[in-house]
Amino acid sequence: MLHCNKNHLVVLTVALLTASVAYAGDSPSEINQRIGNGDPVAGRDKSALCQGCHGEDGNSVAPTFPKLAGQWSDYIQKQVREFQNGARYNETMSDVAASVDNFKDLFDIAAYFASQKQMEGTPIAASEEQNLYLEGEKLFTQGNERTGAFRCVKCHGEYGKGQPLNNNLFPVIGGQHKEYLVKQLTDFKTEERENDRSGMMLRITTRLTDHDIEALATYLSREPPALVPAVASAPMPAPTLPLAPVVISESYKILMEDRPVLIEGTNFGIGAAKLKKTANVQLDGVVEFATTQPDRYWK
Numbered sequence: 001m002l003h004c005n006k007n008h009l010v011v012l013t014v015a016l017l018t019a020s021v022a023y024a025g026d027s028p029s030e031i032n033q034r035i036g037n038g039d040p041v042a043g044r045d046k047s048a049l050c051q052g053c054h055g056e057d058g059n060s061v062a063p064t065f066p067k068l069a070g071q072w073s074d075y076i077q078k079q080v081r082e083f084q085n086g087a088r089y090n091e092t093m094s095d096v097a098a099s100v101d102n103f104k105d106l107f108d109i110a111a112y113f114a115s116q117k118q119m120e121g122t123p124i125a126a127s128e129e130q131n132l133y134l135e136g137e138k139l140f141t142q143g144n145e146r147t148g149a150f151r152c153v154k155c156h157g158e159y160g161k162g163q164p165l166n167n168n169l170f171p172v173i174g175g176q177h178k179e180y181l182v183k184q185l186t187d188f189k190t191e192e193r194e195n196d197r198s199g200m201m202l203r204i205t206t207r208l209t210d211h212d213i214e215a216l217a218t219y220l221s222r223e224p225p226a227l228v229p230a231v232a233s234a235p236m237p238a239p240t241l242p243l244a245p246v247v248i249s250e251s252y253k254i255l256m257e258d259r260p261v262l263i264e265g266t267n268f269g270i271g272a273a274k275l276k277k278t279a280n281v282q283l284d285g286v287v288e289f290a291t292t293q294p295d296r297y298w299k
């Protein structure tokens with residue numbers, strides 16, 4: 001009974017602490033899950049020192065100080081403990097970590113930052129960033145088959161906002177500072193930072209060039225297009241698919257002959273030579289399939 005009330009209290013306090021719910025990741029149940037076993041209200045006072053660098057609400061101003069707002073408390077605790085025991089080292093942070101000398105304080109401090117409205121990126125700064133953003137988005141969501149770069153989204157969730165279920169040691173990285181992200185990815189790659197379990201991030205970053213890192217950090221530190229009106233309202237580029245199946249099959253000829261694809265339904269508008277959108281969707285499926293079969297079908 002007492003337990004039940006306490007849980008209610010936590011949810012309520014969290015609702016009060018977070019000014020507005022802007023992200024899917026900020027629903028009360030998700031915030032509650034992020035908080036873990038600490039007390040966010042006690043953590044607010046206990047984290048006064050931390051707030052000096054990481055920001056009052058966990059959104060630091062200096063781009064070399066990571067944002068902690070809406071980060072998983074388990075991940076925050078792990079990092080602080082590792083700064084303490086030397087598994088992760090940073091001149092500034094390692095000294096400060098030593099000042100947190102008991103678990104209860106660490107749980108509460110971590111819970112406080114975890115309870116905050118999740119970190120958000122800044123708008124795309126200059127037009128030249130748009131291409132970098134798109135490159136980064138592609139790498140993040142699809143990886144790169146040629147270099148063997150693995151898809152980040154698998155572990156870090158959509159937009160790097162973390163996985164809602166049971167993956168609380170995969171940090172939230174979407175909305176983080178660009179400079180900080182570049183530094184961490186580079187640190188993993190050069191083995192300056194080695195506290196990732198089984199070298200997960202080392203294996204991933206060795207497949208990334210400096211340019212890839214720049215692109216990924218741009219993507220992760222900028223607002224998703226849906227939140228950037230200028231980008232969101234730009235017209236979608238016209239599909240580059242050719243008009244008729246005959247032309248399409250030129251590159252995928254062997255594929256089509258080998259495995260004929262039946263596109264059902266009426267795919268042309270009345271009196272029009274242009275394929276309907278619904279047909280494009282199906283053709284996209286064909287194209288996607290073909291690109292996964294480079295050895296067999298690709299010329």
Ligand code: HEC
Binds near residue numbers: 051076090093097183
């Ligand atoms: C003087 C500035 C400063 C203060 C005060 C400070 N930090 Fe940090 N913190 C840093 C810097 C700089 C880093 C980034 C280290 C790096 O580049 O690897 C960092 C990193 C971290 C990280 C890792 C974040 C991540 O995304 O991996 C955590 C967690 C953290 N700090 C928690 C705390 C807590 C808790 C306190 C208070 C007890 C605190 N910090 C106080 C400067 C500070």
Ligand code: HEC
Binds near residue numbers: 155
């Ligand atoms: C197999 C799972 C996995 C994949 C795939 C993965 N990561 Fe990670 N990543 C992790 C884990 C686990 C950590 C936390 C390491 C630790 O405990 O310190 C991490 C940490 C990070 C950090 C440091 C976060 C911080 O706050 O300091 C960044 C940045 C990052 N990953 C970016 C990426 C990018 C970019 C990709 C894709 C190129 C990627 N990750 C792919 C598992 C993964």
